[in-house]
Amino acid sequence: MTAGDGAAVLVEDRDDRTVLRLNRPDVRNAIDQQMVDELHAACTRLEQRPRVALIVGEGTTFAAGADIAQLRERRRDDALRGINSGIFDRIRRLPMPTIALIDGYALGGGAELAYACDFRLGTPSTRIGNPEPGLGILAAAGAGWRLAELVGEPVAKEILLAGRVLGADEALAVHLLNEVVEPGDLETAGHRWADRIAAQAPLAIRLTKSLFHAPRDAHPLIDDIAQAVLFETDDKHDRMTAFLERRKKD
Template identity: 55%
Template sequence: MSGSAPLRVQRHDDYVLAALNSPEKRNAIDQELIDALHSLCAELEEQPRTLVLCGAEGFFASGADIAQLRERRAADALKGINLRAFQRINELPMPVIAVVSGYALGGGAELAYAADIRIGTPTLKVGNPETGLGIIAGAGAGWRLRELVGEPLAAEILLAGRVLGAEESLRAGLITHLEENFEAALARAEKIAGRIASLDPAATQASKRVLRAPRAAHPQIDLDEQSVLFESPEKTRRMTEFLEKKKSR
């Protein structure tokens, strides 16, 4: 791992740990980081593993790189530079776990929203202050945040710039665990990644597809995914093992 790389990546048997690595600018999201995220997504699409995302030095991401953002024009907005990367992360085959500590603002918050599971620390500050900079939260918050915390709270975050602390984020369901510090939060994420690794990868991937599907796709997608799994040798093996263990008790 290079210390100057925008994304420090550690590959484990059960999961991949990726840390945003620009602490001198509070891990602001710039084009170099976006390119690194796309590269990592390509790897995880080819070889699916759980992704654990965090920020170097105990904080997540303060937002997009404002110096770069200031120079972008309409054509850049239509490219969806950050949105496309975050959408790709959200659509990875296996779960994505974000360890969200310190500032997760603007684009940093939207990157956290793209994860399947979020774990926080007491220093967490999360929100979308984009309207104060003359833009919208255009990389997923406009629809994803409403699904995560409900429309009334999403409206106050997006329209009034409300920033949530750790306890508020836990109550709202934006994070599902609140740990005492970054190390404990990372340990929790690694434990969850290990639990996921013990499950059937095909069933986990199917469950994620069903979970992410629009309401109109149900119940047919549930039936289609289950029909494939019902023919799986792994389903037969795991159920046989379960029944044999039950019989031996």
């Protein structure tokens, strides 16, 4: 575990994964500038040494949104800097998959952080929504376009325009959550998903994630190039050889 005094993000490195703990439980893990800065630092580590990342909130809340006291004082130039949109887009572009472990509220910026992840696991108390218009602003850190990709336009508009907050069962039904478990099992479930990802060929996972988010007009050329790279790897040869040997024994 790496953390200084008063760290807003605790970083726990393991051999094949990293756990990022949002560490402002006294304010329900509200996302402030310090947390953004520390998430950027964590992204730098994950870009330099790619691995699966799990993001979890300390306490009983994933992240209740941006720090309203800071947000109230931000002006036009702050919005144009893309403080939250920049870090969430960087998280989405991390080389390896990311898993959000959502207990309690994921609202506003907290929801947008979850949307930026590849997988989202929740508990029965999970609540996800974007109440920004009620505060006189909009969900500008990805929800305005990413949410429709995740749940479809009708549900996205209910959340973004009518203030609907999804409970765990509703979020699971529209596939915004991949799984719902009891709070005490949340991190175990997250590591189970990480185990499933880690069992795959790492470079194949990295290239598949990159292809998934590539512009449509880049296909199929980049698919063929990525496959050509993988065809030359020892990992591909070894895994296929093991598969054929297992089949001979069946």
